[in-house]
Amino acid sequence: MFTPDSALTLEQGWQTGATGSLQKLKKFNNQDFNHLRSLCLSQGVLFEDATFPAHVSSIGPNLLPEDKLRRIQWKRPTELQRNPYLIMDGVSRFDIMQGEIGDCWLLAAVGSLTLQKQFLENVLPKDQGFQDGYAGIFHFRFWQYGDWVDVVIDDRLPFLNGRYLSVQPRTSNEFWPSLLEKAYAKLRGSYQNLHGGYLSDALVDLTGGVQMEFSLKNPPPDLEEILKAADKSQCLMGCSTSGSLKRNIEVRNGIVQGHAYTVTGAVKIHYKNGWKHIIRIWNPWGHGEWKGPWCDDSPQWDHVEPKCREALLRNKDDGEFWMSCENFQEQFSWLYVCNSTPTFLDFGDQHCTKWSVDSHINLWSPVLATGRNYSPAGAVSTNPQYFFKVPDYDSKPYNVVISLMQKHAEDMHNAKTLKIGFLITMENSKVLEQFSRTRDVTKYFTLSPGTYAVVPATTEDQEFEFLLRIFMKNQDYNENSNFPPNPVLPMDVPRQNQDRSYKALFLRYTKQGSTIDASQLQQLLNDVILQDEMTSLGGRFSFDSCRGILALMDLNSNGHLTLQEFGRLWRSLTKYMDIFNKEDRNHSGFLDVSELKSAIQTAGLAANEQLLCLLALRYGDAARRIGFSDFVCCMLRLETMTNAFQNLAEGGSQVLMTAMEVRMLLPSLLYRSEWDQ
Known part of the structure; x- marks a missing residue:
């Protein structure tokens, strides 16, 4: 067991994802439990997992002496018991007895999990067992950096000298503890990677909390x-x-x-x-x-x-x-x-309170890190900043929780854990600072009313992705309200230095090329931009929409975006995401006509009532509501065409379009361009 002040090396197998709900479950190693089980049943064979085989590689080379590793045997529960069960008489902490592996940190978390059924059912799916449909295959779910991940395993368990190497069930024919532990070992890369760890990490991985x-x-x-x-x-x-x-x-x-x-x-x-x-x-x-x-x-x-x-x-x-x-x-x-x-x-709060959360996934790079010559001022000026607003109410005892988590790249096995942390600033002055060499840093605060910025940072020049979550307490929450509050509000000014990681995103989706095409742009926008639950409600970016967006930003007219062109698009996207979230006052994931009007004005553009109605008709659904992906397409075209008219205006001042100009602009706004055909 490691204390929070010590370092730990981990192997990860996560996939870049979005919102992290069980409805958007990620398949670890792209293995589909139902498909694999059906295949085994149709062929009359028991599943053997090639991605986590019954081999020393799954144990790890340094967990045991070489002579003991050679004596490891793998046995299925059906070989050990005549009538095995996954679960007998419910799941209990008393089903667990720790084995030779030093994973008390995991088992302590699992023991707590058994007490809270609302979390247990997420981790341990009910569609499996040793009776009907048994094919030697099981699966478990864990939360990893914003996503719920489904991990498939076979049921071959490691034994040394006839004894369980890992956790053993107290009841001889109940196997959920051993199989859950194996699935987590697979997620971490090997059983060896369970030998010492953080209880705090396991609690989060079992809950997503x-x-x-x-x-x-x-x-x-x-x-x-x-x-x-x-x-x-x-x-x-x-x-x-x-x-x-x-x-x-x-x-x-x-x-x-x-x-x-x-x-x-x-x-x-x-x-x-x-x-x-x-x-x-x-x-x-x-x-x-x-x-x-x-x-x-x-x-x-x-x-x-x-x-x-x-x-x-x-x-x-x-x-x-x-x-x-x-x-x-x-x-x-x-x-x-x-x-x-x-x-x-x-505790002690007699009011009706609820907590809500705002999540951000971004990338540290050597440019964004604070560097060896760490200074808070440097971190504030170069690192991404995320704004939140504390409302004016009695918030005792605590009203804000900040959680920052680092995650390693998929191919970085045995990557070291960085010393990470965050600054909280208010009106360009540092308020608080927290740093630690752990997977995540989480702190709770009592903050006075005002607008704050959270600045994630690391003291080392190494590229990592991070997940930032800002939890806010809302005292004025109404139980009967259809829409829970979203306390995290963007500033009324564009984000400064917040999205310099667009270069890393661009390189990730170019597939080693120097430009990005419409298909790659579509994948990027749907993977990254729509990770926010509210912006995803209005639907995904279609291929035609992405071709239209690319055409507007493609200064070379070659059907591709360069890094510079993508950077210009990225700044527009983040600006319009802030505007959309601010104007979507009921947090429905859509803008109605009045909210669209306000959004256009906030963006510094203009549209009369005729154009406004036509935009809602063209880009909205049957109720004339506009989701985020359509809002982006609409605003980019409106901005482009408005700039064209601005250039025609004497002195370059803002132009309120006349009816004649509206009619000239409509084809470009309301119909697909030649690149969209």
Whole structure:
């Protein structure tokens, strides 16, 4: 188990994606579970996964000595048990017993996952088992950098000297823990890559949520309230002990050093003549418990009301125990809390509150990184900036959470983890700064009303993609509203230095060429621009639309965009995305006629009522609503044609088009150009 201050090397197999919903599931290694299972059933064979084979390569070369690696055997559950099951009598943390691999950080997260069915069902699909339709193939889902990824495996499990190498089920014929662990090992590249890791990473990968770490050696003053609120709001929780030099060593009081545990409960109970905060904790070993106050045989339980004692106490050697909040802080170093949104920060808030999130995927490059000569001022001037607005209301206790995550390129195995972080600025002055050498940096804040900018940064000159998520608390949320609020508002000025990564995007989609064609442009726009849920609601960019966009930006009239031409298009796209999000006040993913009028004015263009109605008719749906992809096509053509008329105007001042000019402009705006045919 690694602490948040230590470094870890990971292998990744993620695919660049967009919104990250289960409806837009990514297939890891392009393997389709249903297709492969049907194929095996039709041929009467059991699935053998060539991408994660029953071979030493899937174990990893350094996990075991060479002589032990040679003795590894792979066995299917059907070879081990006459009547195997994926799940028996439901999924429970007590089904898990850690094996030889040091993946307590993963198993502690899985133990917490079993308590929260709303997350468990995302990870463990129900359409599989050892009875009907068995073909030796299973699949599990994990969240990776903004996407849910479906990982397919065969059910051959590694054994050493007749014993499970990895996690073993407590019940001999129940196999979901071993198979889930294998799927995660495949996602990470090998079983070896599970030998030491971050509990915080596993919590996020199992939920797609936001996690926060709390130091128990320097705890927040409201730690007890955070624990109770996290338990009440159905968060995943875990904790870890220090001891990098004494890893997996059990001390006399029963606590294991350098180990991860699951936090399974936090309550305040009546004790003697007062109240006591106690914490329930589970050891992924499946045994080994705390021997101090509030343990199973502790005399403290004699002073608890019988009904309460009966409800809370489980006197078994199953790895689970209670301890006081004071002992919890003494014995453990870190607390980890994870949920879809940071609802556990709402403790004590009597108002109706909701959290919403705004996500951004972008690219660090040596130009964007802060560099070796790090300075906050340099980072603000060169790195992407993302703006959000804190409204004017009583936001106690916390109202903003910022989460920044780095991800490695697909072909970069064993890439190092950078020291990453972010600055928060307000009116060009630094407000806060957070940096850490971990996969993600997440912090919570109480910010006063105003407009802020988040500036992601890294202290090293290396190209990486990052995912930035800004969570905002909305006190004025109306439960009966059809549209939840979106608190992240763009500034009224164009983004400055925010999208210099267009060069990296351009090179990625040119396929090693020097220009980009309409087909490549279509793929880029749909992959990158439509990753935002609101902009994607109006539909994808069609091939004809992309040919029309290319024609407007193609100064050389050769059917391709150069890097310089694409850069001009990219600046327009980001400008129009800001305008679209700002004018889409009900967050429907569409603009109506009045919102379109306001958007045109915000862009510094002009259109009379006649033209406005015709634009809505040409680019809108049956209800004359315009989605983002059509909005972009409309605005680019309107801007191009307006500039043409501007050049004809004396002095180059803005021209409000006359009816005659509108009629001249209509063919270019309302019908496809010759490149669109």
